[in-house]
Every structure is written in C-alpha cells, then in structure tokens.
Amino acid sequence: MYKIPDITFIGGGITGLLSARLFSEAGAKVTLIDQGLIGQESSWAGGGILLPLYPWRQAGAISELVSRSIGLYSSLSEDLLAKTGIDPEYCMSGLLMTELDDSTDAKQWCKKYNIPYQAATAEQIKLYPQAKHNALWLPTIAQARNPRLLKSLKQDLIQRGVNIIENCKIEHATIKASRITEISSDLQRFPVQQLVISSGAWSANLWQQLLKNHLIKPDIFPVKGQMIILDTPANTLKEMILEKDHYLIPRKDGKVLCGSSVEQVGFDKSVSEAEKNNLANFAQKLCPSILTNAPIIHHWAGLRPGTQSGIPYIDKHPDIQNLAINAGHFRNGFAMGPAAAQLLYDLITHQKTDLDSSLYALDATH
Ligand SMILES: Cc1cc2nc3c(=O)[nH]c(=O)nc-3n(C[C@H](O)[C@H](O)[C@H](O)COP(=O)(O)OP(=O)(O)OC[C@H]3O[C@@H](n4cnc5c(N)ncnc54)[C@H](O)[C@@H]3O)c2cc1C
Structure with missing residues (x-):
C-alpha cells in the first residue's frame, strides 16, 4: 500500500503553510523550516484579496488555480477559527472595479468562472462618481487578513504536531543516487524523505545553492x-x-x-x-x-x-526523485494558495488532478 512520505518544507509563508496542512491532514510526518519566523515575509506584507487584479488580463493557468481556491476559503477559515480560536477574518466584502475599458472581457471571465457581477450600485456611485461608467461590482469577492490567517495556520499546524523550526536558514543539501538525503543550515542537519521548496522570492537562489549544476531551474x-x-x-x-x-x-x-x-x-x-x-x-x-x-x-x-507570467512553479524535479517545488505565485499567493497546495499534494502522492499540471511545470513557460 502507498505510504505518504515524511515531508519537509523550506519556507513557511502561505504556500508552505497551506501545503504542510494538507500533508499533515493526510497523516504525513511534516517538518516546516523557515529562516525567520513563520509567515513574516511576502505573505505577511500582502493585501489578502482573494482574486487577482484584473484576472482576465492574465494567464489562464492563474484563473484555474484561483477559481478552485475561491470555493475553499470559507470552510478553511471556519475550520481554522474553530480549531485555533484565531479568526482569519475571511470576509466577502466584495470588490468594486472602476474605470474598466475592457468590461466585456471582464464579464466574460466572470461568466466562465461563475463569479456574480453587476453595475456599481447607486450608493457606490454617490461615493465614487468615477464608478458611473464601466465599473463592475463583484459582490462575492472575499479577502482574508494576512497576519491573522498566517497565525491561525501556524497554530493549527502546531496543534497537529507539525515540527516547526524557525530562525534556521537552509543552505546545503546532500544528494546521493538522485535523492536528497539531508539538508542543513550552518548549525543543524535534517534527514529528508521528501523535500519541497516553498521559499517564495528566495526559491530560485536556494534551488541554485542546493542543486548547484542542475540545468533545470525556476526563474523566480x-x-x-x-x-x-x-x-x-x-x-x-x-x-x-x-x-x-x-x-x-x-x-x-x-x-x-x-x-x-x-x-x-x-x-x-x-x-x-x-x-x-x-x-x-x-x-x-x-x-x-x-x-x-x-x-x-x-x-x-x-x-x-x-515570475514573468505570474504562473507559479508546482512540480516535481524530473531527475531528483524526492524534490518538489511550490513557489513563484507573484501577486496571487493567497488567491491561488489552496488549489496550488492541492496540486502539489496530488503530484507528490500520485493522485489524479483535474488541472493541466503541465502549465505549472519546471520546463513550462512562466
Ligand atoms: C504589497 C503586497 C500585496 C500583495 N497583495 C496580495 C493580494 O491581495 N492577494 C494575493 O493573493 N497575493 C498578494 N500578494 C502576493 C502574496 O503575498 C505572495 O504571492 C505570497 O505571500 C507568496 O507566499 P510564499 O509563501 O510563496 O512566500 P513568502 O511568504 O515570502 O514565504 C517564503 C518563506 O521562505 C522563507 N525562506 C526563504 N529562504 C529560506 C531558506 N534558505 N531557509 C529557510 N527558509 C527560507 C522566508 O523566510 C519566508 O518566510 C501581495 C504581496 C505584496 C508584497
């Protein structure tokens, strides 16, 4: 019978946290390592809008992850609040987009992904007169409050028994027979069964540092x-x-x-x-x-x-058998996060996915 491997994530932003949670839920032994404190980098700094800015102007691969993630946030948020007592402040405050000169494309996109839309309301036009023409009101678009969501995810992982290691900068990897057997900082060593790089903006540098001469590398x-x-x-x-x-x-x-x-x-x-x-x-x-x-x-x-196109890298290394990546989410790490984590999980555990995973592959155009 297939057994989920013990898994180690380098990077504890929204990407590492959501991914670690899925593996932990499935019964894997999970370690999450961060060079600083968990959730203090890009994920802390962001806005938490759960939709890309003007998604119809961006690559379809982004919309595919976003549309799947939108439906997952409400229950994720309720579950985290119930389990940790920390409210991620998920809230369907709606999004008003003013001054759109491509509102036909916007409406088509909304129809395709079942996102309700309407013209700006009279009250909105009173407050923002520029919303009179070519504005679009998306009443179901939600937000989460980044620091609170990250805090509740971290607490949830602690309660699940995930091994969280902070202030530990990973700098080296030992590779034997096409497997990473160990990663280390200057002070600590960690044996690994399955490794995931979820190190945000640092992912490409870290990849180079760990793998040295391997030709395939992400452009992040x-x-x-x-x-x-x-x-x-x-x-x-x-x-x-x-x-x-x-x-x-x-x-x-x-x-x-x-x-x-x-x-x-x-x-x-x-x-x-x-x-x-x-x-x-x-x-x-x-x-x-x-x-x-x-x-x-x-x-x-x-x-x-x-990344050049905003499409993240979610893939397994073609040669190093136990290395994977989930990184490069650019402006939409929250909006794409839950579905990106699910795709990573499906790839590593050999599950079927309804996504075209080749769009996020290391050798795809990003
Ligand atoms: C101003 C701003 C506004 C944004 N607004 C939105 C928005 O409204 N909606 C949205 O969806 N997205 C938004 N984003 C984008 C979103 O925040 C990012 O896409 C997302 O946070 C990326 O998450 P991550 O976990 O991949 O990276 P990060 O949160 O940066 O986490 C990476 C982690 O890896 C750790 N790390 C790196 N190297 C090492 C190493 N060698 N060893 C150990 N640990 C390491 C870092 O310390 C860090 O904690 C915004 C971003 C910014 C900056």
Whole structure:
C-alpha cells in the first residue's frame, strides 16, 4: 500500500503553510523550516484579496488555480477559527472595479468562472462618481487578513504536531543516487524523505545553492510591493475598490489598506517617502470624504515571488526523485494558495488532478 512520505518544507509563508496542512491532514510526518519566523515575509506584507487584479488580463493557468481556491476559503477559515480560536477574518466584502475599458472581457471571465457581477450600485456611485461608467461590482469577492490567517495556520499546524523550526536558514543539501538525503543550515542537519521548496522570492537562489549544476531551474525573482494602512472607524468603507494599479482594502475593524507599488529592485525591503505619499494621495483622491484626514499608521514593503507570467512553479524535479517545488505565485499567493497546495499534494502522492499540471511545470513557460 502507498505510504505518504515524511515531508519537509523550506519556507513557511502561505504556500508552505497551506501545503504542510494538507500533508499533515493526510497523516504525513511534516517538518516546516523557515529562516525567520513563520509567515513574516511576502505573505505577511500582502493585501489578502482573494482574486487577482484584473484576472482576465492574465494567464489562464492563474484563473484555474484561483477559481478552485475561491470555493475553499470559507470552510478553511471556519475550520481554522474553530480549531485555533484565531479568526482569519475571511470576509466577502466584495470588490468594486472602476474605470474598466475592457468590461466585456471582464464579464466574460466572470461568466466562465461563475463569479456574480453587476453595475456599481447607486450608493457606490454617490461615493465614487468615477464608478458611473464601466465599473463592475463583484459582490462575492472575499479577502482574508494576512497576519491573522498566517497565525491561525501556524497554530493549527502546531496543534497537529507539525515540527516547526524557525530562525534556521537552509543552505546545503546532500544528494546521493538522485535523492536528497539531508539538508542543513550552518548549525543543524535534517534527514529528508521528501523535500519541497516553498521559499517564495528566495526559491530560485536556494534551488541554485542546493542543486548547484542542475540545468533545470525556476526563474523566480523578488518584486517589492509597498503598502500603507490608514485608521478609520469600523464600517467606514465597506467594499474593496480597485482603480487602475491601486486598491483599497477595508478590514473589519475599520483599518484601510492601500496598495501597492511594483518595483524590481532585488532583495531590498526599504520603504520610501515618495511611495508613501503616492499611496496616500491615491486613497484620498478615491475617497476624499472618508480618507482625507485618516492617519497613516503603518507603511511597509514585502518581496513578492515574481515570475514573468505570474504562473507559479508546482512540480516535481524530473531527475531528483524526492524534490518538489511550490513557489513563484507573484501577486496571487493567497488567491491561488489552496488549489496550488492541492496540486502539489496530488503530484507528490500520485493522485489524479483535474488541472493541466503541465502549465505549472519546471520546463513550462512562466
Ligand atoms: C504589497 C503586497 C500585496 C500583495 N497583495 C496580495 C493580494 O491581495 N492577494 C494575493 O493573493 N497575493 C498578494 N500578494 C502576493 C502574496 O503575498 C505572495 O504571492 C505570497 O505571500 C507568496 O507566499 P510564499 O509563501 O510563496 O512566500 P513568502 O511568504 O515570502 O514565504 C517564503 C518563506 O521562505 C522563507 N525562506 C526563504 N529562504 C529560506 C531558506 N534558505 N531557509 C529557510 N527558509 C527560507 C522566508 O523566510 C519566508 O518566510 C501581495 C504581496 C505584496 C508584497
């Protein structure tokens, strides 16, 4: 009978956490290693919108993962709250997209993936006059509050007995007879049966470092995103709003996130005054009556795991038998997360999948 192998993940962001959870649920012995604390990198820094920005303008492979993930979040969130007492604040706040000049494509996409849509409501047009023409209101699009979702996932894994190792940077691998037998940091060694690289923006560098001369390698690079959060009373802003390249995300307690920049500057997480002002101006211009005097309470940056097309790498190494990857989710690690984890699980455990897994393969165009 097939036995699920003991499995080790390098990287404890949303990708590693969701993947580790599936294997743990199936009875595998799971180890999750992070060079810092769990869930403090890109996954912490993101907005948690559970839909790509303008998904119909992006590769179909992204929509396939997103459409499957959308249906999984509500029960995941309820389950995590029940098991851990930590509320991931999953919330169907809806998404209003203004100033669309390709709304016909948008509606076709919504129809294909069964996403309800309508024109902006009278109340929305009163608040945002630019929503009068060519806006689309998607009332069922949801969000999760990143830090809370990550915290509840981590707690859930601890309760399941997953071995979580923090502040441990993996730098070496021992490869014997086309298998990785051991990985190590400068201080610790870990024997491995099955290894998964889920190291976000660091995945390509780590891959090179561990495998050295292997020809196949993922093309993943860091893409900085800066974000601010404004303080307003609860229920001041109800829906998420997307206009051109920027968006607002209202949290349950009234805080409003405004994002985000897209900067290719390497592994640099510094923030700039210029981008802070840019984001604040966008927020105030979009919602002058609500956000003009709202204080900015935090400003930060995270490193998205970028790929050229935004399609992640979810695959097993063709030569090294016990190595797999789930990384490169770029701007949509939350929106694609549950289905990406499921695909990884199906590939490693030789299950059938209804996805075309070749789209996410190491040798596919990303
Ligand atoms: C500003 C911003 C806004 C965003 N908004 C959204 C959104 O609204 N919706 C959405 O779906 N996505 C959004 N994203 C994208 C999303 O956050 C990412 O796609 C997702 O977080 C990637 O998750 P990950 O687990 O792959 O990477 P990460 O969260 O970066 O996790 C990788 C982990 O690997 C660890 N690691 C790396 N190297 C090593 C090593 N050698 N040894 C041990 N550990 C290692 C790191 O410490 C890190 O914790 C946004 C991102 C940003 C920055």
